[in-house]
Amino acid sequence: MRLKLLFLSCLLLIFICTSAFTQDEAVVADSLETTAETISPAPATSLTAIDKPDDHGHGIDLSWELSADDGGGLMSVMGYMIYRATSPDGSYEARSGLLLNVTAYSDVGAMNEGENDYMPDYTDYYYKVRALTTDSAVFADSEILGPVQSFGQWFNWKRLSVLLLVAGFLFLTVYFIQKAKGGAKLFVRRLAGIEAVDEAIGRATEMGKPILYVLGLGTAADIATIASYTILSRVAKKVAEYQTGLIVPCYDPIVMAIAQETVKTSYMNAGRADAYNEDMVYFVTNQQFAYVAGVNGVMLRDRPATNIYMGKFYAESLILAETGVAAGSIQIAGTDEISQIPFFVVACDYTLIGEELYAASAYLGKEPLLLGSLKAQDYAKACLIFLAIIGFITLMFGYHGIVDFFHVAG
Amino acid sequence: MDRSRRISLIIFAGIIILFILSWIIKSTTLLNVGTESLLSIRDAFFITFAAFLTLAIFSFLYKDNPYYKFAEHLFVGVSAAYWMCVGFWSTFVGNFIPKVSTTLSNFFEVPPKEFDIFYFIPLILGLMLLMRLSPKGGWLSRWSLAFIVGTTAGLNLIRYLRTDFITQVSNTFIPLLVDWNGIGPFFSDFSLSASGQFVMTLGNWVIFIGVFSGLIYFFFSKEHKGFFGHASRVGIWVLMITFGASFGYTVMGRVSLLVGRLTFLFKDWLGLIS
Amino acid sequence: MKRQVPVLITFIVGTVLILSVFFPPAERLGEDFSIFFDIIAVFAFFLGGGNLLRIHFGKVYQKREDWGFSIVTLCGFAIMMMAGLFKLWNPGGIAADVAAPGSLFQLMYDWIFNPLGASMYSLLAFYVASASYRAFRAKNIDATILLIAAFVILLGRTPLGMYVTSWVPESFSILQIPNLAIWIMVSPNLAGQRAIMIGIALGVVSMSLRLILGVERTYLGVDNE
């Protein structure tokens, strides 16, 4: 409890401090009274230009105030264009298209020499904003502003809150893993879907029928798929012990490679390396519905006693699950694809909802290291709820610090 | 020859006859429209074949049968090759070749780009992955798997934290009292519009309580008892509404897909509707 | 060595990618790595294609059940592969888009791949009905809530919902079924979605950290410690 408070207050303190950070100082140009021609509009005023913050250079942020004749006065200004030169009286080139009703623009160029539109850093630039009317011959230039230079930053301050969250989470995870290593008992609630897995394997063994394990449509780039390997390894180990059949049709070749590795290891760990067969884990095809057609075929022809769906699923979820129902299999599903959870909930016997899928991989092992990270996750949730409630209260009193903290611009 | 075999042969013969009939009729109709003769015969074949495949898939609703098996196996083969070809031309030839070899770029007639030594990293990792196929070098493939998983972990961590986590949380900061103008106006308008204060306020409360009770349901290291038990119970109800609503909302999209298929059958194949 | 190196690679790659987000000079690493990933995926196609051929040739060779259909798969694969790699019938030759109109690749796509995919997908119209018949029953409180929410939304998506409740005055328009359906979608539904989303985000972060720290390593075919 003390730790929780400490952590929270640290977090609070840090972002209150950071919200006090100030930006680079801007070069400000005073407005200039133009001796206007009879129909020439008023120019844009208060032009400012600073290096674009939080980038890798090659960008300058401009801002100005609307011409008095834009939306008022003569009502003649249609829009603005940005012009740039490398000396105050050099030749100015247009740097933007027509900008309508805006007062800010980022002039960003290419980063590498030789590219079109290359914009070197540490070079003096001079800017002016031109207020345009519908008549291309009638316009007004603002005062020339400069010199301004662009340069790169080493750190993106806009993303500080993200970094703090990562650091906080890392801290919690490492802390609880250490605690778990030290032998502390960590409670984890029951996950019905996972407990059903063992039961379902037993049933398949009794019936002498195989188990179908579907890793879904995820690629190796999906965390859900990676979580699914852990569950697969557990299932494979049990299956090896019980000498039941296992069928793992795959959608992605890389996923297939990893799944083969996982199943093979599980069989070896169960001491039944001899029972492992390369054809248990195989590639079907890399197209959603062709894959479904293939898996449907397996369901009706090999009649697996249990179908386990874990990973990323899209529209095919219900086709799979309903075919499984027709085939009379017990079905356990888990996915983090929110739009498909309802279909699994409706058609399957057990469903792991979203986060439960990741938790399952930790839960299954009951290893202290993995459980420690679950605990960290819960603490993060608690912190979040706590912060949010404080946020609401402070918001009522007009303090926006907490809300802003969660608003990441860049 | 037993009875069931004879029946399935009769069905098979019937389908063949219907197929040829459809092919001939379709060819003549296409010819009448003014299509070139060879093209019309080709297109008529393809349309008939596509209609046959569609019906073969639908037959699965009744039960598994050889026609579904045929369609399924054809689909698997064709689709596997499709993605390989697209990946080869667009990623390998399109993105990789121009960066590493001018000769190969010229061979494939793609414009070569500036040579980039870093593109040998995926080449090496890709080849390592293929080492799986050799009995001894399998362990090398783990290196590229490790690279893939590392990339996944690194990219996803930040991505989810930035958008799903931070944005969703910040979207939850909504006023719990919308434009308060006193009790009178508050209870006078129960409409779903910007003027309906009551409904908007109620909606915001539901979101607020729903999100947090939902999150409490996902607590793993606390037993769902007492306060946690009640809160997670509410959480489950909110999730149930979500699931029911999402399901009901989806029916429309699914029916549209069937409409699309039936339109193909009625319009493009049978010409029943215009 | 065989075990430590992969874990180390994951650690380094993951950490570098995380840090690159915060340091503008390294910002483009994420981009480059995404491209690398795709290129590796192309190599993996060989694994997939090889495996597919092995499985189906095996079936044909051993004359296992339904081996005749495996020949269909092999033929489909071979023809599509040749059509794509050699750009057969492609009016533009090798430089043209692989799916240029008129090419064999595109024809097979239009008349085989496409109808099959669309038909498979449209089976969902039937399954949605059979699933709702079976599952939407007032068995207990949870199931009843599920049922009511689904029913209101279904009503709200048809003109029927409007006819049933059109007598409700405008100042109570929330009680009109289509509006109620929208309200369910944007309030309780959104709350549930958001709770799941936030949970998933935390789960992903936690899982990613486990991977980067090397705590979770089943994917390497190595048992967790």
Next chain:
Amino acid sequence: MSDIGLILSIGVIVVGLLWLTIRSLTGREVERRIIFLFIGISVAIPLLFNITVSEKATPIVKGIYDKVENLPSGSKILISFDYGPSMAPEVEPMSDAFLRHALAKGHKVFIMGLWATGQSLGAAAVDKIVKPEFPDKVDGVDYINIGYKAGNQGVLNVIITDFRKMYATDVNGVDLDSVEIFENIRSLKDMDLILCVGGGFPGIKEWVLFAADPGNIPLAGGSAAVATPLLYPYYPKQLIGLLGGIKGAAEYESEMKKNYPRFADMPTPGLNMMGPQTLAHMVVMAFIVIGNLSFFFAKRRKK
């Protein structure tokens, strides 16, 4: 003649459902194949007899319509075709409507796709809509199709800073540096509006995460109904508007028909599809009722 057919077939559905309802009072279950049959009939009949219903635009749809309408003529609108043929019946009406509306309003249209299949669908849309209906529009000046690149959201990651790093040419092999429409375009950030039409992965969500959010670019979209509820959290902050499923498309179409005389006779696949939808929804609801009836009466009997 068609009226007789219509009445007859609706009669068959109603009588069939009534019979099943009465049967369910004895607690008997309906076999799934019967449900399949009813769904099939209820979709086929309105299609054959062409029954339509009228629609009114909801604010979330109107949001997009007004945005396209209020952008000054000549604005740059990118339409991304992020779907495959299997999803096309549901979302193609949306991309068609967007394309028509944007061109009619005189905007510059950029077509691309994050799905391999999107490239040819984009090209098909150009052949089907732009060439016959807008003969004065010139490829490379008023519109361009830059096609598909592999890499899913990775593509967005790249083109948000630089189009040319991913795309050297358009689909016809024309160098992007040589076309007028691309003259002042460097990255996605130069777009005035992005319209994403999709419903799977990658789709609108990826556009929000990797383009609209980091680049602060106005984004709206059309989505398959299944993915739509998921996108509500992004509306109205990160998404200007959203067409949800075929109903959204129908609303957009009716809005266009109402305001543009030239579109009075345009094909309205969205509106046409609402007939089968209505009947199919009613059948699904009827089966939910039947299911509950048989459940309750079966339970009673047990007692």
